[in-house]
Amino acid sequence: MYSKSFATKTILMGDDLSSIDQFKELVSNVLKKDKKETLKTVTESNLCGRGGAGFPTGMKWNLCSQQKVEKKYVVCNADEGDSGAYSDRYLLEEQPLKVIFGMLVCAYIIGSDEGVLYIRGEYPKSIEIINGAINELKKANLLGKNILGTNFSCDMTICIGQGAYICGEESALIASIEGRRAEVDVRPPFPVVEGLYKKPTVVNNVETLAAIPCILKFGAKTFSSVGNAKSAGTKLVCLDSLFKKPGVYEIDMGTPMKKIINEIGEGFVQPVKALQVGGPLGGVIPIKEVEKLNLDFQEFTKAGFMLGHGSVVSIPESFSMVKYIHHLFKFSSDESCGKCFPGRLGSYRGKEMFDQALNKSNKIPIKLLNELLVTMKKGCLCALCGAIPVPISNILKYFTHEFKDDINQSA
């Protein structure tokens, strides 16, 4: 098995919402309650967005519910493009009712009658299962018009991503659904005010939505009592194949990374020098530094890294860091939406520098590289190209010894 809960209280991986009957009971309870009470529970749970941005979920729903506009939308961001991450895939395929329930409650709170799951095309099985679940729920009058005989109606549909990583960014995702070029939009206005089709919209990650059933069933404290106020609850962490026990695990926030690596993952099958946590835009952390951290969003940020979506990619001792930086620049260059100059031009120039380093035609101009990283960090419109300097800077800082023969100090 590649999935297991190590949490004190299982929120995401349990069997508490695995049947239509359980779904019906939960929905019925929510529809009987005052919306404000349900919103208060979500807010008090301290649930924050699990996609990486970490915005408080209750606050987001509240802001959207306050918009005096008749038409609103709920969007599930299931465009999990980070390499090393498969927690959303796990939830979509093994806990589809939790995800859909989270969307339904959100729709009810904010006053929406329509939701859409934007699922990446690289996950065909997830698309199939969610489609099937939606159809079953419609048959049971748990989606569609007048749910359980009430005035609340909510339709759900699926949009299938077509291979663009940037569609994991909320404004690009909205542009994609609308049929516009999937470029990042300047904010404000934020989607809760002007989102899909310029209507108030909540965009939430799969894992965020999947936490809602347990929070409502067992109370806000179930979630808020774990971790701390800003990094509360449980988190799905994905360990890759270089761990002795690879898999997706539900873990309490605040758990020491040393425990995750050595006890849950049971160490590595070969010597590993660093972990990239949080996808291709996440920090590259030497093993000795990782072991000092706890599973905590703020702790990771303070240390100069990023927890993000919780994926863990292991970089073996034998893997060249020059090659790894090339991989990161190539990734951002290939996936850049092209809207901002630092992203469009900078990512390609970075890739070019490392093409030349790899084929030994030119050394890395370190001054120019550092200027490029600062420009991208400060000037890019979004995290795709704006955050790529984080792992690259980490590698340059902690693995200098690997570059000494490849660097031109005067350029």
Place this chain on the structure above:
Amino acid sequence: MSKNISKLSGRKGLKDNLFKRMVDATSKSKNGKEIRQLAEEYHVGMSTIHGAESFYEFLRPEHKEKKAWICNGSACMCAGTQGKIRKKLSEKLGEDNIGMMFCLGHCYETNAFHYNGHNYAGNDIDQIDEIIKGKKINSKKNVFQKFCDKNYTYGR
């Protein structure tokens, strides 16, 4: 400009979603006729539709020409499994017919590739002949602990 297009697209909304229609039209269209009709139907310029469809990897002709796609995510790369997968797929399908996809979400077992609408990983490559013939393979089942009371796969 984008407010105008968002609102025009919003007239039809999610039920007759422009993005889905564009994806369908791109797969059918040989001479741009369907794209032109779509632009007229939604009252947007051809450049709006072309600008959007040209953005996506899966809608590019060079992507659609391929028969199989190897995962080129960081985990598969670090595990060093892609070379073997590429070699085997090239032998069976031809080197020019192999493309790449960024991360199929099988990082726990790597060796990931996509063929004919399905993802494969782990030791599945050893049954590539059966996969190409369209036969069901003896793949590792239940890799994740199951809780759902039924199989939600569509149409079953």
